[in-house]
Each structure stands twice: as structure tokens, then as C-alpha cells.
Amino acid sequence: MKIALLAGDGIGPEIMEEAVRVLDALRLPQVTFWRGDVGGAAYRRHGHPLPEETLKMCRAADAVLFGAVGDPECDNLERHLRPEQAILGLRSELGLFANLRPAAAMPGLEDLSALRPEIARAIDLLIVRELNGDVYFGEKGTRTTPGGQREGYDVMAYSESEVRRIAHTAFRAAQGRKGRLCSVDKANVLETSQLWRDVVVEVSAEYPDVALSHMYVDNAAMQLVRNPGQFDVMVTGNLFGDILSDQASMCVGSIGLLASASLGEQQTEFGTKGLFEPIHGSAPDIAGQGAANPMAMILSAAMMLRHSFGREEDAARVEAAVAQALADGVKGADLGGTAGTKDIGIAVAERL
Numbered sequence: 001m002k003i004a005l006l007a008g009d010g011i012g013p014e015i016m017e018e019a020v021r022v023l024d025a026l027r028l029p030q031v032t033f034w035r036g037d038v039g040g041a042a043y044r045r046h047g048h049p050l051p052e053e054t055l056k057m058c059r060a061a062d063a064v065l066f067g068a069v070g071d072p073e074c075d076n077l078e079r080h081l082r083p084e085q086a087i088l089g090l091r092s093e094l095g096l097f098a099n100l101r102p103a104a105a106m107p108g109l110e111d112l113s114a115l116r117p118e119i120a121r122a123i124d125l126l127i128v129r130e131l132n133g134d135v136y137f138g139e140k141g142t143r144t145t146p147g148g149q150r151e152g153y154d155v156m157a158y159s160e161s162e163v164r165r166i167a168h169t170a171f172r173a174a175q176g177r178k179g180r181l182c183s184v185d186k187a188n189v190l191e192t193s194q195l196w197r198d199v200v201v202e203v204s205a206e207y208p209d210v211a212l213s214h215m216y217v218d219n220a221a222m223q224l225v226r227n228p229g230q231f232d233v234m235v236t237g238n239l240f241g242d243i244l245s246d247q248a249s250m251c252v253g254s255i256g257l258l259a260s261a262s263l264g265e266q267q268t269e270f271g272t273k274g275l276f277e278p279i280h281g282s283a284p285d286i287a288g289q290g291a292a293n294p295m296a297m298i299l300s301a302a303m304m305l306r307h308s309f310g311r312e313e314d315a316a317r318v319e320a321a322v323a324q325a326l327a328d329g330v331k332g333a334d335l336g337g338t339a340g341t342k343d344i345g346i347a348v349a350e351r352l
């Protein structure tokens, strides 16, 4: 099992250390860890946020475990040199178009949620976020209008093949869950979304066992807070999925809890090649303090074991150990507790 570890910036290295602690504690056979530079850290050492050798390492690996990138000191660099370009570059270079962001209440831990416990209890949803298209990857720039003003632009576009493949991923995910799929768009205003909706409806013909519904993204944001229990699988574009998943994290309890898998079509010896990362960023406001919650990172490692290595049992063990640690009151500051990053990593490893 060749695993590329890209810790990145801010809290990245702190949470990565705890994920590796947990993986080590599983005593998996035949694991090779490779470490690579990425983000602002890579820019400083190599002059680029995604150096060629890091990309090469990720191409050769079966899976990439990714911490976070982002550094306020790099915010004024030219865009192609900014840390965030590293994660965008990896997602597109590796063809990782399907981003799975599960959000589920943990039984007995409904009081972690920012919502009332009786509302939070029912949360068990999966956001399937398209990851290679949308306004993220369209033509962008700054130009001068005829009136002499500066104007920024980012083109939002989806081709039908891009929509079709993520729709298949989402329908298949729904088949493996409760059989309900809600496609989230803004088809009342955007042409991109109308095409999205048309293609999702076309693909639905192949999945008569899945109940498909559509929802506008503004309503979806509201419904996630009003009654998140209504959702099983949600499928949406790159930008809407980014926003809705951060929101879903607070419905569960904290952004420090939500993991993700980014998958493409490439198979490994044991499963699907992927990149696994928490949904949160480098949290510069708490970096270097040992205060970050590493659970999202640890749960991302569990998703890696499941999707890239076919080790469902180990994945479930890690998830159960995280839930047990929380049940035992091991909580970081993000959840109103006092446990530090290392305390949490050790507590999870002890409960495996």
C-alpha cells in the first residue's frame, strides 16, 4: 500500500501526525509512506505549490492523504503560485472528479450539533460534489470594461459528460444507501444548472430504484438546517458542494469532524485510487497551537482504507474509535472541550 502523505500548511502537519499515529496503531501489513511538500510550504522550498516531484509521487501512489493548504502570507502571490492551486491541481491532474463528503450524526452525540438534538439526530447524508469542473476551472481573469473599469470574471460551465459521470456516481451511492438522491442546482437562473438538471434526469432512467428529486441551492441551504434528516444523497456542482458541506459540518457538530474522499476512475490493486482530506482548511488562526481537532483527518484516513485499500473492517474500527473517544468526552476546543490535537490522536489510537 503506497500512501503519499502531503501535510501542507497551517494545522496540516499537526493533524497529519495524528492520522499517521492511528494508521501505525492498526499495524497494517505492507504500508509504505512517502512524504511530499505541498502548498505554501512547497512554494517556499521549491518555488511552486505543487512541485513536479510531489505530483510524480502522487501519480505513483495508491492513495494520497492530504492535510490542508493555505497560508495568509501567500494570499497576494500570483494565483498560479498560491497554495490552494496545489489541491486544485491534484484534483484535476489525477482526474479525481467525485468528492464524497459524508455527514452523519453520531449516535448519542447529538448534543455536539449546532442544531437542536432532535433535529440533529436524523442526519445521515452524503454530499457528492463534482470536483473537476464548474466556475473553479472555467476561464478566469481581470479585464477592463469599455467604460474603463476593472472587471473580474470566472466562467461557470459544465459539459454533459462531466455531469453524467458524477450523476452515475451519485445514483450508485444512493443505491447503496436509502435509495434517495436530491440534485441541488440553480436551474431557475443558470444555464449551467439547467443542463445539469436535464442530464441528471436522463441518467435517472438507468436507476429506476432511486427516487430522484431536485432542489434549488438556496432552499437546500435552508433545508439543511430546518430538516437535514430529509436528505440521503445530495449531488451538486463544485461550488455549491463546497459551501453546503461546510454548512453540513456544523449540523453534525464541527468542521473538525468531516472527512472526504476524492475519487476518479483509476483502480489500484485493492480498490479505487483516491485523495483523502478533511473538508476544512489550514486554519491559520489556530495553527501551531496543538489545538486543532484531528478527527476529520483521522476519518479521512478511514475513508482511504475503505475506498483505496478495500479494508472495510479497519475503516470501521477507526470510525468506532473516534465515536468512542467523543462519547468518553475527548473533545477539542471546536466542540467545547479541552483536548489538544495530540491528546485526541492518542485517545483514538488507544480505542482501536
Ligand code: NAD
Residues within 6 Å of the ligand: 011, 067, 068, 069, 070, 071, 072, 084, 087, 255, 256, 257, 277, 278, 279, 280, 281, 282, 283, 284, 285, 286, 291, 292, 293, 294, 296, 332, 334
Ligand atoms: P478553515 O477551514 O481553515 O477554517 C475555518 C474555521 O474553522 C477557523 O476558525 C478554524 O480555526 C476552524 N477549523 C478548521 N479546521 C479545524 C479543526 N480541524 N479543528 C478546529 N477548528 C478548525 O477555513 P478558512 O479560514 O476559510 O481558510 C483558511 C485557509 O485554508 C485558506 O488559505 C483557505 O484557502 C484554505 N483552505 C484549504 C482547504 C484545503 O486544503 N482543502 C480547504 C478549505 C480552506
Ligand code: IPM
Residues within 6 Å of the ligand: 084, 087, 088, 242, 279, 280, 281
Ligand atoms: C475545500 C476547499 C478548496 C475548495 C479550496 C482550498 C480550493 O475549500 O477543499 O473544500 O474550494 O475546493
Ligand code: MN
Residues within 6 Å of the ligand: 242, 243, 246, 279
Ligand atoms: Mn471548502
